[in-house]
Amino acid sequence: MGEWRATNISSISHVTMSPSRHNHVPVYSLPLFRSSYSVISAFCTEDNVPQSISYLNQELAVLGLSMCIEASLSEGASLKAVPVLNAMYELLQIHKRNMCALEEMEKEQLKKLSTLEHIQISNSRLKDQLELSMREKSGLHETERQLQLKIKTLQSCLKTEKEEVQKLQSIIASRASQYSHDAKRKEREAAKLKERLSRLLIDRKEKKLAIDVLNSLGRSDGKRSMWKTAKLSASHESEMYKALLGDYETSRKALILENAELKKVLQQMKKEMMHILAPRQQSTSGAAADDSQEQVESDEEKAGNASREALDHSCELAREQLLNSIRQQWRKLRNHVEKLDQGTSVMESNKETIPLETHEDEMERMRQEVQQCREFIHAQQQLLQQQLNTSFDDETAALLNDCYTLEEKERLKEEWKLFEEQKKNFEKERKNFTEAAIRLGREIVSRVELHILLEYNSHHNVTVAKNCGFGNNSLPMLFQLPHIHGLQVIQILGHLSGL
Incomplete structure (x- = not known):
């Protein structure tokens, strides 16, 4: 079953x-x-x-x-x-x-x-996505490291530039003090030379025109000789007149040579004055120079005729002409240089004050930006530490990192642009400093050369005045020069070197 x-x-x-x-x-x-x-x-x-x-x-x-x-x-x-x-x-x-x-x-x-x-x-x-975010994270870490290295290099460059600026400022200050001491010393030496020259001119007695008896034949007993006969007296008188005429001829030839030299000097000085006073108005100055040359030539002809007629009258005319022409030229030069001095002093004061103020403002702004960069870097480090310590989801962490990195990139781009602009401004300021130092050195050198030139001209004028027999009251007018600054000195020396 x-x-x-x-x-x-x-x-x-x-x-x-x-x-x-x-x-x-x-x-x-x-x-x-x-x-x-x-x-x-x-x-x-x-x-x-x-x-x-x-x-x-x-x-x-x-x-x-x-x-x-x-x-x-x-x-x-x-x-x-x-x-x-x-x-x-x-x-x-x-x-x-x-x-x-x-x-x-x-x-x-x-x-x-x-x-x-x-x-x-x-x-x-x-x-x-995780692998991609990890790759992006590693790339961002690498870019951040490179940016930090760039910031460090830029900070080191900024430090070196600041040190160079400080060195240049110290060099400029030392050179300025040295140049000021040299200028003061040269001014003291020039003042001493002027005082000495004025003393020499004051102590010198006025030299009057007179007839000097040359080669006078005296007796052994010191008494005057007596003419005994008419023949002897006639022969002695003829010899005396011949000697006087010879002396007059030699003195006249010497005066003619001196007048020719003085005329050459006067023409040279007039040419220099015309180049200095009117460099831009060549046409008008050329016409005025031609008129002045014609007047000088006519005056020279008149003076030559007058000298031929009378020696005393020619000397007085030459002296008056020299004095008047030199006074007029020096007055024009003094007025022109004073005008240039006023204009350039205002320009130099504006040029010197504005760059210094802008330089200080730029330095203060750069210090503030460096401090802001340091604070920003410290905040970034804190945020990175917080991100590492805290646990986020992968997607939220990736989104946050993307947001932070985009903001950081934009900020770094803006800061880089600002740094480039600051670097350009700094280079311009450094060029201005170097140009100012070079300009100051040239002005000091030109001032020294001007002092040497003025001393040479003053000594030359003194010798000319002594030979012509100027008065003591008329000579000091030649040496009343205004205070000349560097740019006018450079212009004067340029015109003189061109001549």
Whole structure:
């Protein structure tokens, strides 16, 4: 009996049904019943009805069904229809529920598979994003390191530039003090020379025109000789007159040579004055120079004629002409130089004050910007330390890093532009400092050369005045020079060197 049950159960277990058939049971009920009856007919026969009933009851009890199949006692082999139908209905409901549960489980399994695939895809995508963010982070760290190195190099360059500026300022200050001491010393020497010259001119006595007897023949006893006869007296008188005439001729020739030299000097001085006083008005100055030369030539002719007529009159005319021309030229020179001195003093004061103030303002602004850069770097270090200490999500950390790096790049670009502008301004200021130092050196050198030239001219004028016999009151007017600054000195020396 046990073997029969095993064979029947194994044969029943091989019968399978699809979910579609179970879902559509009412439509295909008749063919299903016929096919199932042909299968189950091998399980239950007329001989083994009670055994099959007991087996089904056991199975129903195992399934938890309370309905039991009972056989009718009257007919023998027949069954009661109600419990069998109820049992079959319950079996069908259980089967439907199992199939629904199976479908739901399949659906859930499909959903889980799709979610698993989505999670795997998102995981791979997040891994790629993580690798990309790590690469960007490493690149940003590298750029930050390079920027820090650049900032350090720029700070070192700024320090070296500041040191150079301080050195240049100290050199300029030392040279300015040295030049001021030299200028004061030269001024003291010039004042001493002027005082000495004025003393020499005051102490010198006036030299009057007189007839000097040259080669006078005196007697041994110191008495005057007496003319004894007319012949001797006539011969002695003729010798005396010849000697006087010879002396007059030699003195006249010497005076003519001196007058020619003085005329040459006067023409040279007039040319120099015309070049100095009117360098831009060449046409008018040329006409005036021609008129003055014509006047000088006419005066020279008149003076020559007068000197031929009378020696005393020619000397007075030459002296008056020299005095008047030299006074007029020196007055023009003094007025012109005073005007130039006033204009250039205002220009130099403006040029010297404005760059110094701008330089101080620029230095203060650069110090403030350096302090701001230091504070900014310190704040960046603190933020980086906080980011390393705190734990964020990968996406939020990447977004924050991107925001911070973009802001830092923009700030660094602006700071780099400001630094380039400051560097250009600093280079301009350094060029201005060097040009000012060079200009100051040239002015001092030109001032020294002017002092030497003035001393040479003063000595030359003194010798000329002594030879011409000027008065003591007229000579000091030649040496009343105004205080001349560097630019006028350079112009005067340039015109003199061009001549």
